[in-house]
Amino acid sequence: MPESWCQELNIRVAVQAAPGFPGDQAPLRQLEQDLTRYINDRRWTNDDFLPEEKITGTLTFIVEKRPTPDQFEGSLQVQCFRPVFNSTYESMVLNFTDRDGNFKYITQQALDYSENSYISNLTSLVNFYMFMILGFDYDTFGAAGGDPHFRKAQNILNIAGAEREKGWNYADGNRTRYWLLENMQNNTFKEIRTVLYDYHRKGLDKMAEDLEAGRKGILNALETLQKLHRQNPQAYIIRVFCDTKKTELVEIFKKGPDDQKKQMLTIMSVVDPSNLNFYNRVNEK
Numbered sequence: 001m002p003e004s005w006c007q008e009l010n011i012r013v014a015v016q017a018a019p020g021f022p023g024d025q026a027p028l029r030q031l032e033q034d035l036t037r038y039i040n041d042r043r044w045t046n047d048d049f050l051p052e053e054k055i056t057g058t059l060t061f062i063v064e065k066r067p068t069p070d071q072f073e074g075s076l077q078v079q080c081f082r083p084v085f086n087s088t089y090e091s092m093v094l095n096f097t098d099r100d101g102n103f104k105y106i107t108q109q110a111l112d113y114s115e116n117s118y119i120s121n122l123t124s125l126v127n128f129y130m131f132m133i134l135g136f137d138y139d140t141f142g143a144a145g146g147d148p149h150f151r152k153a154q155n156i157l158n159i160a161g162a163e164r165e166k167g168w169n170y171a172d173g174n175r176t177r178y179w180l181l182e183n184m185q186n187n188t189f190k191e192i193r194t195v196l197y198d199y200h201r202k203g204l205d206k207m208a209e210d211l212e213a214g215r216k217g218i219l220n221a222l223e224t225l226q227k228l229h230r231q232n233p234q235a236y237i238i239r240v241f242c243d244t245k246k247t248e249l250v251e252i253f254k255k256g257p258d259d260q261k262k263q264m265l266t267i268m269s270v271v272d273p274s275n276l277n278f279y280n281r282v283n284e285k
Helices: 026-040 121-141 147-160 177-185 191-201 211-231 236-254 258-271 273-283
Strands: 009-017 055-068 071-083 090-098
Touching: 009 026, 009 121, 026 055, 026 121, 055 121, 071 121, 090 121, 090 177, 090 191, 090 236, 121 147, 121 177, 121 191, 147 177, 177 191, 177 236, 191 211, 191 236, 211 236, 211 258, 236 258, 236 273, 258 273
Parallel strands: 009 055
Antiparallel strands: 055 071, 071 090
């Protein structure tokens, strides 16, 4: 293996105190350092990556409460990006907020990794989302390419689900990590995998050589999204996709012809009507 090959992820970790967080914040700064090493010094797959091929992203814990010295409660935001072919632009692939980002942490205690057993909610959360990031990223490069990574995330979810922490089970709410993964693997929503692939490979990756063709590829992906919405209007994964892509869609079509702007707006008025005013920014000069 060439020495230049390395592990897959370049994740920026932030552990932030919410306004009014009580007490010493030194453990949060230490956890930030520990998680950065835990994630970015580890090989998560058997695939070989060059440094410039690393998957970038952010993992942001917002800590609101500290009920005990080693117990922290708050939320977790997960984002990942992938480069667009022949450009310096990185497209956001996943933007997800987990409201159940609770964990225990003791400074100076090593974070241990296990794919097949439960060690702590903290490492289960991190491991789960690293495989979700890998799954989403691989889906944008190959049709259903993320399957091996989603299966590993499923294994972590199954094991952690036996514990009492929230977010791992179907009854913990309808906008949780459980439903994020369930929707990505549910055959009823399989079109979302096509949307991810077509949007990136047949849309964004074509734009450096042919803007018109690239935007058309994205519109085709949005038409597939509309079909999925028509069949399953309450599918949570549609909400996640729209939250991730709405800003990018406006920027892409703002510079396009009027007929493509109109088509994008027509689709998104059906798929994401609550954000229609936001999409209408496409017509701003």
